[in-house]
Amino acid sequence: MSALEQMYQQVILDHAKHPHGRGLAGSADPAAGHLAGESHQVNPTCGDEITLRVDVSDGADGRTVSGVSWEGQGCSISQASASVMTELVTGRGLDEVAHLDAVFHDLMASRGKGLGDDDVEDALGDAAAFTGVSQYPARIKCALLGWAALKDSLARSGALAA
């Protein structure tokens, strides 16, 4: 597989064509026991942008991401990454989400080598397919745009406060 094919894996192209979570949910005030935050992120080098909303619910085991929705425009990498992330984090606890965010950032810093740990990469699910993107320094920001919007919207929701 060429470096180009490693980047544009079929799973990435599929997510780009049929993204999950696309279509921003309404901005109605969340019900009791729920929090919501929204974030707009721009990649100034290419003009790609995303607006993402996260909903957080209080549960017996702490706070979980109960919903992610977004809209934006961008390249196949940024669109696919936001789609994969939406699938990956929905229903997860906030600690798990923070861990996945850190692991995905590590993967993007791996310069195409991956993390060398199958268990860790398995935990990323489809997001592990972005290993090929990390060979192209100019495209890493594309893959991280949705994650930056998630992190910021979680902070804005107030859900990260103790």
Place this chain on the structure above:
Amino acid sequence: MTTTDTVRPTGAAPAPAALTAAELAAVRADFPLLGRTVRGGRPLVYLDSAATSQKPNVVLEAEVDFYEQRNAAVHRGAHQLAEEATEAFEDARAAVAAFVGADEDEIVWAPGATAALNLVAYALGNATAGRGGAAAERFRLAPGDEIVVTEAEHHANLVPWQELCARTGAVLRWFGVDGDGRIDLTDAGAVITDRTRVVAFGHVSNVTGAVAPVAELVAAARRVGALTVLDACQSVPHLPVDLHALGVDFAAFSAHKMLGPTGVGALYGRRELLEAMPPVTTGGSMVEVVTMAETTYAPPPQRFEAGTQMVAQAVGMGVAARWLDELGMDRVARHEHELAAELVRIAEIPGVRLIGPADTHDRLAVVSFVVDGVHAHDVGQVLDDRGIAVRVGHHCAQPLHRSFGVAATARASASVYTTVDEIVAFREALSGVRAFFGVE
């Protein structure tokens, strides 16, 4: 078919001779970087010269030679090296001045065109704050005065004017563009009014390659006594440019787009304007008499060249100007006109849409485009895999992109060393992009 005469300032001279295959091969052999391979051994097809050009050996050698043989502080020092360094520095200024039809003392070194445009904007701001005495009266802005730009501007010729307006209470107005991205002069009388004090515009769009109607804009500005500021970054490397003949008051261009080094560019200003304009950056080398209380300033161009200058780079810029002069800018323009005709043919590829004029009349060898169903970044990545270097994004022209309803485009741009074969290779690679992403 149009000829290069359409972009020549006089239009009366006989058509220049085309570059022969042997001449073009010799030109290319002068650029070491063009010989390298990329992405697994593919020959480099460099189509990003509108972002920055490659450099011929003589420019690289000029910088090395300066550091090896002549390096010294210029315009000071009593030793031989200082004399030789000063001579090289001022000789470069003469070369650059001659290259654009200006006088030597009308060329101010700047770190680049962005800095040169900011210099003018900040000088007007300083004049408005009262600096420069009575001589600077013509530069003073009052609230409600108007500064006119165009929707086609590079951010470097837009944002400094927005900032100047914010500081002075002047109002920014602009010409829109037509469907081809050309400046729309319909209702020019409503845009340039008796409140207009500055008309700033790009000579050639870095997105569409369209050549601006300089004569019309200069005439309209003169009728109301407004200053004209020309962003000549994309014209000076590709066309014969005579700033005196164009009649603009100020012009800015960068060395690195015209085969010269980074870190240097030039501000052209008509002599009487530079003489009347207050300084911007202050400090060493730009003064006459300094006391603890106040300072008087050197005449231009030194008044605008505070601190140690980028001497080796300026020398390199002078060499680049002479290299182009020797080849002949009319011949460069003719060669690139042929390249433009090859570039616009990408519009024949299914799913490819040009952003800008589809013809080659008054347009240079720069094409921006979108591919239906494929984002510009992804287009650029596939081309890169074939060794073809293009620019993707908004090319520092977000308003122009917005006027076309797109956030990003891919852009291919040529220079004197570009060949028709390279553009054919680019078109072939571009033809396969939609299939790669399965959107055919």
